[in-house]
């Protein structure tokens with residue numbers, strides 16, 4: 001097997017590779033770093049396959065440039081997540097939510113911005129009811145997940161459903177179940193995945209449970225849509241992902257595919273909640289552990305809002321806020337890997353490495369982000385690293401935005417398949433961080449100490465049990 005010629009981190013003999021796969025679950029970060037330091041291209045074992053990992057910015061660029069017919073993004077997602085069994089059977093084949101996330105969501109961001117500001121404010125009122133008198137301990141990770149799912153669903157299905165606690169719990173649980181399902185299937189060889197996949201109960205249960213929440217809304221909209229002619233607007237027509245998908249379905253001759261729409265709403269929740277929750281909790285922990293960032297952030301946010309109000313455009317002038325989130329994502333990320341692809345044919349890389357067809361290949365994200373060749377003092381959190389770069393060099397002014405990607409900066413992937421939800425995610429996370437900075441002081445009980453990240457295979461979670469202490473600020477001067 002030509003894959004044996006690629007150097008391995010961990011044991012490489014057939015049975016011993018399972019030992020490597022177990023080690024990878026607990027020590028992925030170390031093993032990726034070991035491979036990155038030693039090799040241009042290396043492989044690690046997971047339970048059902050090898051993953052070939054490329055090292056460094058140059059190789060990331062080479063990987064992302066390979067066309068879909070050679071290195072496929074979608075086939076990699078299918079192989080690793082098995083979405084037909086873990087996400088939703090129909091929405092994984094007919095991905096109407098991806099089309100809407102790619103096309104309509106970015107176009108509507110400015111119009112939806114005030115809705116997200118309102119929803120985040122209301123969610124904080126409910127979930128973080130801190131006073132000025134004493135510190136309120138808040139279990140940060142699940143609280144962030146609730147806020148993210150509420151704000152995201154404001155844009156996916158609108159109010160009041162986005163405030164329904166049971167619907168949001170369902171969406172968050174579904175997101176975790178998708179990850180559990182994908183984790184379970186990884187233990188089985190390819191020929192058994194369809195058998196075991198069909199036995200996973202969660203997607204079916206979630207689709208059944210979500211239907212009664214969505215059906216009345218969809219029926220009402222369908223009625224209105226049937227009565228309106230192409231191009232006609234009805235007063236107060238909702239402007240959200242569900243509406244865009246329903247219009248698309250009508251336009252493309254699918255009619256009113258009820259079940260597909262329910263699945264697509266859930267699938268959109270999966271893509272948005274998991275990644276955004278992890279990313280925001282990482283940033284919140286940096287803020288709580290590093291109070292020196294609070295004042296400069298407050299000054300920037302307050303002065304921009306005072307001058308120009310709070311809009312998508314004015315938020316673009318909050319360079320420090322943007323930089324803080326980007327730096328947090330550089331240091332932590334959601335995964336040790338990015339730009340993950342599946343070879344549909346044999347490929348020889350520029351360094352001579354031969355990759356046989358049907359191999360999963362990926363870029364070493366965390367190692368790229370912590371490489372001194374790419375970032376000075378890379379191991380240190382420097383919240384205003386990117387805003388300084390924009391200020392110091394005029395030519396750099398339009399680079400280093402949170403949403404920009406490059407071969408050195410692959411937190412949102414890079415190239416044709418770079419995350420299409422990142423423009424929305426960046427807005428949402430900036431609104432959340434700004435609201436928290438304006439309303440509260442935050443800290444950890446053990447001041448200045450950020451809890452260790454929890455790596456589970458390639459996933460890089462912030463500590464999921466940590467409490468952040470919140471105290472409401474005196475806002476009478478605002």
Ligand code: HEM
Nearest residue numbers: 271272275276279339340411412413414417418419421425
């Ligand atoms: C901070 C939060 C987020 C992070 C860190 C993130 C990260 C990523 C990454 C690394 C990829 C793979 C890119 C590649 O391999 O080149 C991706 C793809 C994707 N993301 Fe995100 N994402 C986030 C938020 C979102 C949100 C909020 C949505 C939806 C509204 C979304 C929708 C998608 C979709 C649909 C894809 C697949 C793209 C394709 O099919 O080409 N993401 N994301």
